[in-house]
Amino acid sequence: MKDKHLIELIDVSKLYGGDVALSHVDLYIKDGEFLTLLGPSGCGKTTMLRLIAGFIMPDEGRIEMDGVDIANTPPYLRRVNTVFQKYALFPHLNVADNIAFGLKLKNVDKETIKQKVDAMLELVNLKGYGSRYVEQLSGGQQQRVAIARALVNEPQVLLLDEPLGALDLKLRKEMQVELKNMQQRLGITFIYVTHDQEEALTMSDTIVVLKDGVIQQIGTPTDIYNEPKNPFVADFIGESNIIPGIMLQDYKVRMNGVVYDCVDKGFGKNTEVDVVVRPEDIDIVPAEGARVFGKAVSVVFMGVHYEVDVDCGGYEWVIQTTDFVERGQVVGISIPPDAIHIMKKTQQTNLFDAVAYPEDGEIELLDHRFACNGLESFETKDDVLVAIAPVDVQLIPPEESGLTGVVRACMFLGTHYEVTIGCGEEDWIAYSPEYMESGEEIGISVAADKIAVSANEAN
Amino acid sequence: MKQTKSIKEKLAKGMRIRRSVFAYPYVLWMAVFILAPMLLILYYAFTNDGGITVENIVQAASWDNLKVLIDSVRFALYTTILCLLLGYPVAYLLSQMKKTSAALLSVFFIVPMWMNFLLRTYAWKVLLSAFTKILYTESAVLLGMVYNFLPFMILPIYTTLIKLDKSYIEAAADLGANPAKTFLKVVFPLSMPGIISGVTMVFIPSTTTFAISQLLGGGKTMLYGDLIYMKFITEQSWSTGSALSIILLAFVLISMTFMKKAERTTSDEGGGRLW
Incomplete structure (x- = not known):
C-alpha cells in the first residue's frame, strides 16, 4: 500500500430535500487500500459512495482525486467503476457484452476486447459463460459478472455498494475472501459499503464508521474493535458491555461501585466516562473469593461458546465463555485490565x-x-x-x-x-x-x- | 382437531366457488355480445341461402377488395411510424420529468381520449376546412388517424420508461457512456417492449379503422373498415360484409403473431408488457 492520498473528501455535505445525508465529512483514501464505509441504514454511507462515483453532486465541499477537484465531473469521465447493490447488469446483453460494454465505448479493437473479456471471465471463475444471458445466472454468478464488468475497465478505484447483500451466508463468506484476494492481487483501491460489521472487520484495511451523516471513527479493524471512540461505535461493532464509569485517576476506573485496574490514562481525576468491555474478554471464575459475583440469569448456547448474562446487582454483564454455566448459578467475574476500554463521555444536551x-x-x-x-x-x-x-x-x-x-x-x-x-x-x-x-x-x-x-x- | 380442519377446508372450497360467481355477469356479456356476433359473422360468411359455401370468401377476396386492404395497411403503417416518431420523444420527456409535472402534462394527452373519437374527428373536419386546404385528402385522413391513435403509442412507452430501473442508466454512465450513448445503448433497447406494445395498439386498430376516412377523406379514401361498413349498412349484403370481416380478422391474427414473436425476442426486463 502506498501512502499517496488517491481520493480526498474535504468538508463535504449533502442534503436530500432538507434532510442531512452527509454533514461536513473529511476523509482521505489511500492508493491501494481496502476502505469500508460502515454504518446502519440511513447513515450516509451509500451517499458518500455515490458522491465518489459521480451520480450525485455535493452541496458543499470538494472531492479530489489525485489533487484535482472532481465534485462536478460527470460519472462517465471519472476513473472509477461501481459494482451496484443489485448488480444492474444489462438484461438485453449477454455476459460477454455486459463485460465489454465499457471497452466498446472506448473504441477498443475487437480482438483486444475479446482477450480482455476472456481474461476477466477467467478471473471471476466464469469461463465459458460469455454467451449466457443475465437472467440465466444465479445471484452469485451475476455478482461476479458485475465485478468483471467494472474491473475490465482497469479503474483506479472500485466502488462496491453492499455487493454481497443479496447472497446467502455461505456464498457471502466465500465472496468476502475472494474479493479481498482479488483486491490484493490487482492492487486496486476498493471502497466498500456495508452495514455488516463482521464483513467490514474481515476485509478492510481501514473502516470508516458513520452515523447520521457524521463520521464516528476511522481506523483499522483492530483499532475500531478494541478502541471504539464512543458508545455508538462500540455497540455497532460487535457485542459489548457499555457501562458508565468514573475515572478515579490514571489506570483506575470505578464501574457499578467496584474499582478496576485499567490501562488507560489521561482522562483527569474523577471524570465521568463510558467503559466498553467485550463479552469475550470477561472471565468467569469461582464465586468464592471473587471480588465481583452475580447470578447467571440467562445461558444461551451459541455454537462455539455460551452467552451468559450475569446480574451483579445494578448491571447485567454479557459474557461469552466456552465453559458451561448452570442457569441460576452464582459465579464470579474477572475483567483483566487490558479488556477495559475507556471512552470520553459523550455529553449530550x-x-x-x-x-x-x-x-x-x-x-x-x-x-x-x-x-x-x-x-x-x-x-x-x-x-x-x-x-x-x-x-x-x-x-x-x-x-x-x-x-x-x-x-x-x-x-x-x-x-x-x-x-x-x-x-x-x-x-x-x-x-x-x-x-x-x-x-x-x-x-x-x-x-x-x-x-x-x-x-x-x-x- | 381433525374435524375443524375439514370444516375449514370445506369453507375454503366454498369460498373458491363463490368468488368465481363474480365473473358470471361478464361471461354472460361475452357470450351475448362477443361470441354470438362472431358466430353470426361465421354463419353469414360461409352460408348462402341456407347452404354452406366458400363463394362469399372467394368473392370478398377479389383484387379490388385486396387493394383496399393494402391501402388500409399502408395507412396503418404511416400512422404507426408517425405515432412512434412523435410519441417516443414525448414519452421519454415525460419519463424524465418530476412525477407531478409529468402527471399534469399527460393530462393533455389523456383528456382528449375522454371524448368520443367521432366528436374529435368532427372537430378536425371543422378546423381543417376553416384553416387549411387539406380537408378531403389523404393527408387529412392520416392527420386524423395519428391524432386519434397517438395516446396509445405514448402510454405504453411511457410506462416502460418509467419502470426502467435507474441503476441501468447509472451503470452505463459509470462505464463511460455519455448521455447520448446511454440512451442509444441502454434506454432505447430496454424500452423495446413498450414500443412493441405501442405499435400493436396503434397498428391493429388503425388497420381496421373506419369513419375517420369518411369524415376527413370525403369518401375519396376508402379503407377496409369503410368497405365492411358499406357492405353491411349501404348494400345490406351481410354475407359479403361477413366474409370481408373474416379476411380482416385473419390478417389481424397474423400480424399479432408477428408482434408477439418480436416481443418474445426482446427482453421484458426493465418494463412490463401492457398487451
Missing part, C-alpha cells in the same frame, strides 16, 4: 430555539408552551436558546402531554437506555430505564426549573 413569553412565565418550543423559570431578563417574543439535559426530559404517556414525538433509536448504556425522540424537525435525547420500540409514540415533559434559557446570539 438538547439545544433548541424557542420564543420567550416572560409575562406568562413560559417559552414556546416546537409549537408547545413550557413553563419555565428565569425569563425575567427577556422581552415578550424574544428569541432564546434553551438547553435541557437528557436526564431532565421526562417521558410520559402521549395522551398526558401536549408535546409528543416518535422514538427513533434506543441504545442501552449499561444502566439506562438513551432514547432519541423525533418531534417534527427536532430530535430530543432522553434517558429511559426501559427499552423503547422504534416508532413508539411518547409524550415529553420538562420541569420548569430544568430548562436553562439564554439569549440567542445567532439573531
Whole structure:
C-alpha cells in the first residue's frame, strides 16, 4: 500500500430535500487500500459512495482525486467503476457484452476486447459463460459478472455498494475472501459499503464508521474493535458491555461501585466516562473469593461458546465463555485490565430555539408552551436558546402531554437506555430505564426549573 | 382437531366457488355480445341461402377488395411510424420529468381520449376546412388517424420508461457512456417492449379503422373498415360484409403473431408488457 492520498473528501455535505445525508465529512483514501464505509441504514454511507462515483453532486465541499477537484465531473469521465447493490447488469446483453460494454465505448479493437473479456471471465471463475444471458445466472454468478464488468475497465478505484447483500451466508463468506484476494492481487483501491460489521472487520484495511451523516471513527479493524471512540461505535461493532464509569485517576476506573485496574490514562481525576468491555474478554471464575459475583440469569448456547448474562446487582454483564454455566448459578467475574476500554463521555444536551413569553412565565418550543423559570431578563417574543439535559426530559404517556414525538433509536448504556425522540424537525435525547420500540409514540415533559434559557446570539 | 380442519377446508372450497360467481355477469356479456356476433359473422360468411359455401370468401377476396386492404395497411403503417416518431420523444420527456409535472402534462394527452373519437374527428373536419386546404385528402385522413391513435403509442412507452430501473442508466454512465450513448445503448433497447406494445395498439386498430376516412377523406379514401361498413349498412349484403370481416380478422391474427414473436425476442426486463 502506498501512502499517496488517491481520493480526498474535504468538508463535504449533502442534503436530500432538507434532510442531512452527509454533514461536513473529511476523509482521505489511500492508493491501494481496502476502505469500508460502515454504518446502519440511513447513515450516509451509500451517499458518500455515490458522491465518489459521480451520480450525485455535493452541496458543499470538494472531492479530489489525485489533487484535482472532481465534485462536478460527470460519472462517465471519472476513473472509477461501481459494482451496484443489485448488480444492474444489462438484461438485453449477454455476459460477454455486459463485460465489454465499457471497452466498446472506448473504441477498443475487437480482438483486444475479446482477450480482455476472456481474461476477466477467467478471473471471476466464469469461463465459458460469455454467451449466457443475465437472467440465466444465479445471484452469485451475476455478482461476479458485475465485478468483471467494472474491473475490465482497469479503474483506479472500485466502488462496491453492499455487493454481497443479496447472497446467502455461505456464498457471502466465500465472496468476502475472494474479493479481498482479488483486491490484493490487482492492487486496486476498493471502497466498500456495508452495514455488516463482521464483513467490514474481515476485509478492510481501514473502516470508516458513520452515523447520521457524521463520521464516528476511522481506523483499522483492530483499532475500531478494541478502541471504539464512543458508545455508538462500540455497540455497532460487535457485542459489548457499555457501562458508565468514573475515572478515579490514571489506570483506575470505578464501574457499578467496584474499582478496576485499567490501562488507560489521561482522562483527569474523577471524570465521568463510558467503559466498553467485550463479552469475550470477561472471565468467569469461582464465586468464592471473587471480588465481583452475580447470578447467571440467562445461558444461551451459541455454537462455539455460551452467552451468559450475569446480574451483579445494578448491571447485567454479557459474557461469552466456552465453559458451561448452570442457569441460576452464582459465579464470579474477572475483567483483566487490558479488556477495559475507556471512552470520553459523550455529553449530550438538547439545544433548541424557542420564543420567550416572560409575562406568562413560559417559552414556546416546537409549537408547545413550557413553563419555565428565569425569563425575567427577556422581552415578550424574544428569541432564546434553551438547553435541557437528557436526564431532565421526562417521558410520559402521549395522551398526558401536549408535546409528543416518535422514538427513533434506543441504545442501552449499561444502566439506562438513551432514547432519541423525533418531534417534527427536532430530535430530543432522553434517558429511559426501559427499552423503547422504534416508532413508539411518547409524550415529553420538562420541569420548569430544568430548562436553562439564554439569549440567542445567532439573531 | 381433525374435524375443524375439514370444516375449514370445506369453507375454503366454498369460498373458491363463490368468488368465481363474480365473473358470471361478464361471461354472460361475452357470450351475448362477443361470441354470438362472431358466430353470426361465421354463419353469414360461409352460408348462402341456407347452404354452406366458400363463394362469399372467394368473392370478398377479389383484387379490388385486396387493394383496399393494402391501402388500409399502408395507412396503418404511416400512422404507426408517425405515432412512434412523435410519441417516443414525448414519452421519454415525460419519463424524465418530476412525477407531478409529468402527471399534469399527460393530462393533455389523456383528456382528449375522454371524448368520443367521432366528436374529435368532427372537430378536425371543422378546423381543417376553416384553416387549411387539406380537408378531403389523404393527408387529412392520416392527420386524423395519428391524432386519434397517438395516446396509445405514448402510454405504453411511457410506462416502460418509467419502470426502467435507474441503476441501468447509472451503470452505463459509470462505464463511460455519455448521455447520448446511454440512451442509444441502454434506454432505447430496454424500452423495446413498450414500443412493441405501442405499435400493436396503434397498428391493429388503425388497420381496421373506419369513419375517420369518411369524415376527413370525403369518401375519396376508402379503407377496409369503410368497405365492411358499406357492405353491411349501404348494400345490406351481410354475407359479403361477413366474409370481408373474416379476411380482416385473419390478417389481424397474423400480424399479432408477428408482434408477439418480436416481443418474445426482446427482453421484458426493465418494463412490463401492457398487451
